[in-house]
Amino acid sequence: MGLLNILMHGEGISDADLMAQISRREERALEQLYDRYSRAVYSLILRITHQPASSQEIVQEVFLQLWRNAHAYQPSRGPVEPWLLTLARYRALDYVRGKTEKQRQREESVDEFSLEVPMPNPEQWLDQQRRAEKVRTLMSSLPEAQRRAIELAYFEGMTHSEIADAMKEPLGTVKTWIRSALTQLRQKLAEAS
Amino acid sequence: MDCDQLKESYEAYVLGVLEGEDLAELKAHLSRQCPVCSKGVGDARWLVSQLAYMAPPVDPPAAIRRGLLDSVVHKQKRLSWMPAWAWAGIAASLSVVALVSMQQARHFQQQTLELEARLKDLTSETETYRKAFAIASSSASKAITLTTTQPAAPQIRAYWNETLGLLLTAQKMPLPPPNRTYQLWVVPKQGRPISAGIFQPDSNGGVLLLSGPATSIADAAALAITNEPAGGQPQPTTTPIWVGPLS
Numbered sequence: 001m002g003l004l005n006i007l008m009h010g011e012g013i014s015d016a017d018l019m020a021q022i023s024r025r026e027e028r029a030l031e032q033l034y035d036r037y038s039r040a041v042y043s044l045i046l047r048i049t050h051q052p053a054s055s056q057e058i059v060q061e062v063f064l065q066l067w068r069n070a071h072a073y074q075p076s077r078g079p080v081e082p083w084l085l086t087l088a089r090y091r092a093l094d095y096v097r098g099k100t101e102k103q104r105q106r107e108e109s110v111d112e113f114s115l116e117v118p119m120p121n122p123e124q125w126l127d128q129q130r131r132a133e134k135v136r137t138l139m140s141s142l143p144e145a146q147r148r149a150i151e152l153a154y155f156e157g158m159t160h161s162e163i164a165d166a167m168k169e170p171l172g173t174v175k176t177w178i179r180s181a182l183t184q185l186r187q188k189l190a191e192a193s
Numbered sequence: 194m195d196c197d198q199l200k201e202s203y204e205a206y207v208l209g210v211l212e213g214e215d216l217a218e219l220k221a222h223l224s225r226q227c228p229v230c231s232k233g234v235g236d237a238r239w240l241v242s243q244l245a246y247m248a249p250p251v252d253p254p255a256a257i258r259r260g261l262l263d264s265v266v267h268k269q270k271r272l273s274w275m276p277a278w279a280w281a282g283i284a285a286s287l288s289v290v291a292l293v294s295m296q297q298a299r300h301f302q303q304q305t306l307e308l309e310a311r312l313k314d315l316t317s318e319t320e321t322y323r324k325a326f327a328i329a330s331s332s333a334s335k336a337i338t339l340t341t342t343q344p345a346a347p348q349i350r351a352y353w354n355e356t357l358g359l360l361l362t363a364q365k366m367p368l369p370p371p372n373r374t375y376q377l378w379v380v381p382k383q384g385r386p387i388s389a390g391i392f393q394p395d396s397n398g399g400v401l402l403l404s405g406p407a408t409s410i411a412d413a414a415a416l417a418i419t420n421e422p423a424g425g426q427p428q429p430t431t432t433p434i435w436v437g438p439l440s
Binding site: 006041044046056060063064067078079080084086132135139151153154155157158160163175178179182185186 | 201209211241251260266390
């Protein structure tokens with residue numbers, strides 16, 4: 001894990017260690033974690049909301065959530081990064097859909113690290129920047145319609161039928177596009193760096 | 194569908210595109226804690242989270258970082274004068290204090306009720322003595338001595354005031370037999386005796402009875418005390434033990 005984090009972040013301190021420090025209310029650890037992931041989190045939220053001012057508030061809310069619930073984080077349940085990105089996506093989609101806090105609580109909660117995200121294989125832990133590049137490269141290589149289907153799913157939160165309606169494509173085709181894109185993504189990320 | 198068939202839906206489920214029967218079936222399967230599918234969905238969460246990098250990279254404004262840290266530092270300043278374990282200790286102590294306080298509160302509440310009852314008794318007692326003193330000290334009251342033929346039985350004093358009422362006092366009065374009570378009568382010049390109340394001496398034989406007889410002093414010939422069954426009687430059933438003429 002230490003070597004992986006050095007590869008990932010160029011630093012000797014792991015996300016899990018930072019989370020432990022954050023749970024002890026060490027502000028410096030929050031700063032470090034923020035510096036690692038704020039770009040990805042902000043970019044994602046801005047892409048979903050298209051509103052810089054609201055995106056700033058949501059980013060702050062996501063990291064404050066992390067600050068408040070750091071004590072509940074268990075490294076055995078998975079790394080921090082996917083939790084942060086998942087929470088950021090949910091929060092941004094909730095904002096776009098106008099959901100209230102109460103409505104959010106009724107649905108699947110990611111607020112307290114409740115989701116289990118097993119540690120991927122070491123070869124998948126390319127550094128964040130390289131993974132991001134691989135994702136973008138793959139997506140840009142997809143046919144326009146297929147990429148659009150994935151974007152509507154991920155950034156707009158649409159279901160299979162909604163995407164089919166929006167794109168005026170058969171439901172089966174949409175399902176195949178999305179499944180195929182994700183399979184390719186898995187393969188690309190699994191390739192040795 | 195079995196796990197092998199459901200695995201096709203893991204990514205779609207996490208992505209949020211799954212719907213209808215497929216979604217219901219996978220949810221139901223996951224609710225049964227299937228280890229294979231739970232792990233598969235966990236893997237899918239990681240994969241889907243990586244789609245975040247499809248977003249065009251944009252540097253976050255510095256204001257977010259400042260705002261976040263300001264917010265955290267602000268919270269810290271309010272709480273930082275004690276470490277987390279101290280707060281936990283305080284919370285535990287407060288729980289104990291709250292428990293003890295609740296018990297004490299119940300105890301105090303009980304004591305308060307008892308004191309209120311005692312105060313009520315004392316207030317009533319004080320009022321009785323005040324009335325008794327007023328009757329006994331009034332020049333308008335008529336003093337009456339009730340005597341008895343029984344050996345060792347004390348004399349009893351009564352004071353009758355037309356306005357304030359009738360006061361009967363005694364000391365070292367013997368207790369009546371069990372299930373018996375003393376009853377005071379106003380014996381009118383004409384007609385049957387009128388009850389002026391029942392009473393029991395206290396443990397020292399003391400008596401202080403206040404009454405408002407339903408007749409006037411002028412119409413009364415005497416006061417008499419009989420020994421009656423507990424609760425009293427409408428008319429005397431025994432020979433009076435003490436008698437005090439008013440003339």
